[in-house]
Amino acid sequence: xxxxxxxxxxxxxxxxxxxxxxxxxxxxxxxxxxxxxxxxxxxxxxxxxxxxxxxxxxxxxxxxxxxxxxxxxxxxxxxxxxxxxxxxxxxxxxxxxxxxxxxxxxxxxxxxxxxxxxxxxxxxxxxxxxxxxxxxxxxxxxxxxxxxxxxxxxxxxxxxxxxxxxxxxxxxxxxxxxxxxxxxxxxxxxxxxxxxxxxxxxxxxxxxxxxxxxxxxxxxxxxxxxxxxxxxxxxxxxxxxxxxxxxxxxxxxxxxxxxxxxxxxxxxxxxxxxxxxxxxxxxxxxxxxxxxxxxxxxxxxxxxxxxxxxxxxxxxxxxxxxxxxxxxxxxxxxxxxxxxxxxxxxxxxxxxxxxxxxxxxxxxxxxxxxxxxxxxxxxxxxxxxxxxxxxxxxxxxxxxxxxxxxxxxxxxxxxxxxxxxxxxxxxxx
Amino acid sequence: xxxxxxxxxxxxxxxxxxxxxxxxxxxxxxxxxxxxxxxxxxxxxxxxxxxxxxxxxxxxxxxxxxxxxxxxxxxxxxxxxxxxxxxxxxxxxxxxxxxxxxxxxxxxxxxx
Numbered sequence: 221x222x223x224x225x226x227x228x229x230x231x232x233x234x235x236x237x238x239x240x241x242x243x244x245x246x247x248x249x250x251x252x253x254x255x256x257x258x259x260x261x262x263x264x265x266x267x268x269x270x271x272x273x274x275x276x277x278x279x280x281x282x283x284x285x286x287x288x289x290x291x292x293x294x295x296x297x298x299x300x301x302x303x304x305x306x307x308x309x310x311x312x313x314x315x316x317x318x319x320x321x322x323x324x325x326x327x328x329x330x331x332x333x334x335x336x337x338x339x340x341x342x343x344x345x346x347x348x349x350x351x352x353x354x355x356x357x358x359x360x361x362x363x364x365x366x367x368x369x370x371x372x373x374x375x376x377x378x379x380x381x382x383x384x385x386x387x388x389x390x391x392x393x394x395x396x397x398x399x400x401x402x403x404x405x406x407x408x409x410x411x412x413x414x415x416x417x418x419x420x421x422x423x424x425x426x427x428x429x430x431x432x433x434x435x436x437x438x439x440x441x442x443x444x445x446x447x448x449x450x451x452x453x454x455x456x457x458x459x460x461x462x463x464x465x466x467x468x469x470x471x472x473x474x475x476x477x478x479x480x481x482x483x484x485x486x487x488x489x490x491x492x493x494x495x496x497x498x499x500x501x502x503x504x505x506x507x508x509x510x511x512x513x514x515x516x517x518x519x520x521x522x523x524x525x526x527x528x529x530x531x532x533x534x535x536x537x538x539x540x541x542x543x544x545x546x547x548x549x550x551x552x553x554x555x556x557x558x559x560x561x562x563x564x565x566x567x568x569x570x571x572x573x574x575x576x577x578x579x580x581x582x583x584x585x586x587x588x589x590x591x592x593x594x595x596x597x598x599x600x601x602x603x604x605x606x607x608x609x610x611x612x613x614x615x616x617x618x619x620x621x622x623x624x625x626x627x628x629x630x631x632x633x634x635x636x637x638x639x640x641x642x643x644x645x646x647x648x649x
Numbered sequence: 650x651x652x653x654x655x656x657x658x659x660x661x662x663x664x665x666x667x668x669x670x671x672x673x674x675x676x677x678x679x680x681x682x683x684x685x686x687x688x689x690x691x692x693x694x695x696x697x698x699x700x701x702x703x704x705x706x707x708x709x710x711x712x713x714x715x716x717x718x719x720x721x722x723x724x725x726x727x728x729x730x731x732x733x734x735x736x737x738x739x740x741x742x743x744x745x746x747x748x749x750x751x752x753x754x755x756x757x758x759x760x761x
Binding site: 298299300302380381385389390392502507508 | 694695696698702705712745751752755756
């Protein structure tokens with residue numbers, strides 16, 4: 221017997237129950253609870269409506285769900301000031317993450333919206349022959365546009381799996397999305413300003429105000445070695461999934477530095493500073509976006525001076541269907557699994573699933589990524605031996621032979637790099 | 650009291666662009682001595698939700714406050730005020746035992 225699982229149980233039902241309000245209403249009423257119960261009801265209804273056996277999600281105390289204009293109400297709010305929301309794994313079931321399901325990460329406040337996107341100004345300065353001040357409109361005219369589907373992932377994705385708890389937003393695996401980004405190569409823009417021999421690093425700033433509102437402070441400013449900025453997939457983008465880049469995702473223009481911590485992909489991009497020395501903006505140094513070289517005792521205090529900047533993100537896989545907590549009809553013996561895997565360090569080489577806590581593994585069927593930094597989508601028909609409770613594990617291995625660990629490792633005070641195997645639980649009968 | 654002055658300064662710095670969000674409400678958090686002070690102080694810059702989602706030792710809470718002072722220009726707490734807030738954080742949000750931490754939990758686990 222084959223049980224069909226609804227790809228997106230929350231879609232439609234939850235939205236119909238809670239229509240998107242006006243922006244003002246959305247802000248006033250940012251948070252709502254009890255979404256998991258609604259999700260379970262929705263899943264049961266949709267499945268029944270299609271003639272499939274009834275399925276339901278386990279009931280329980282769920283996270284607060286997002287209510288924000290244009291965003292899916294299944295996103296889980298991690299913080300409301302600054303606004304941070306993650307996408308539960310079962311909402312990452314689309315090959316290309318839709319705008320409404322894309323996660324939200326802010327470090328400061330949202331800047332005011334730009335009325336005329338093409339007049340948005342970007343400055344390239346520092347170790348360049350000629351400071352370049354260019355509007356987004358001029359940028360579109362002057363340089364060759366390209367579109368790539370690439371993963372954008374928060375540097376702290378997976379932090380919630382660290383024990384003891386690491387400081388910061390408690391992301392599970394939902395600080396990630398994979399969108400089609402349209403823009404120009406950052407390298408073309410930097411070359412237009414003329415790179416000096418002394419150019420070795422870049423740093424960037426957006427226009428988002430500091431959380432405190434203090435105009436003397438910057439919300440965040442991050443940077444990386446020049447070589448990464450010169451990668452042909454590092455871009456200044458204005459389009460996301462064929463739409464103008466939404467304000468909440470950094471529109472009118474942002475950087476995309478794929479495969480590395482998402483904070484490098486500066487939103488509301490205003491300035492790129494080309495430097496001879498590593499960037500020292502807020503968000504650099506100490507324990508911020510840095511990981512130990514010599515592993516430290518979990519829970520210990522550390523100033524991070526001996527750490528190194530986190531560069532490429534570790535490999536990760538998730539099960540996107542069925543949802544964690546799905547209850548299946550008695551007698552169900554086959555589950556159609558779907559998922560995704562990605563990593564910034566090397567291409568995904570193998571994805572496996574286990575129905576028995578890793579005693580045996582089965583290799584899944586993958587769809588090749590479209591381009592570097594795209595994710596790998598996968599499917600698998602998993603046989604179950606009986607009714608009962610099953611945890612289904614998924615792990616990915618990259619081309620260098622590096623696999624996801626069973627538990628989050630290399631603990632650090634701010635919790636970067638946690639990529640343990642993903643698991644979902646299902647109950648048959 | 651210095652804490653009140655600090656809170657006042659933090660509130661005065663509240664921006665014109667401030668988004669309209671529900672302010673952190675002390676009643677939402679564990680009723681221990683120092684609750685109002687902690688929620689108002691921490692909540693003047695960021696949601697108290699992120700505080701309540703952590704579980705740390707007193708030393709780790711102290712380190713986190715120091716980190717915010719150096720990283721985010723948080724007004725530095727001293728003496729009795731520091732003690733009041735650290736004691737509240739330590740008692741209300743200690744390291745979480747396995748099974749109650751954020752992260753993956755069994756969605757079918759019997760409720761206790």
